[in-house]
Amino acid sequence: MCVLRAHLVHGDPHTSRYAIETPQGGRFCDELVGGEIVIHPHSPNDVMAEFRSARMDWSGEFRRHAPGR
Secondary structure, eight states: OOBOOEEEEEEOSSOEEEEEOOOBSSHHHHHTTTOEEEEEEEETTEEEEEEEOSSOEEEEEEEOOOTTO
């Protein structure tokens, strides 16, 4: 299990940047030490998240889940 905590470094309507704090558990988290998360909102229910570090880059699209669908 991987738990990431991050704090906001920069935010505007188009992009938000978070600095990743020391992660807890998991190889995926370990690869992100010293990195950042960049959030690009596409709509109120859809964002692209980029996880960047010196050791790894990973991105994914996240959509708000509506219960009961």
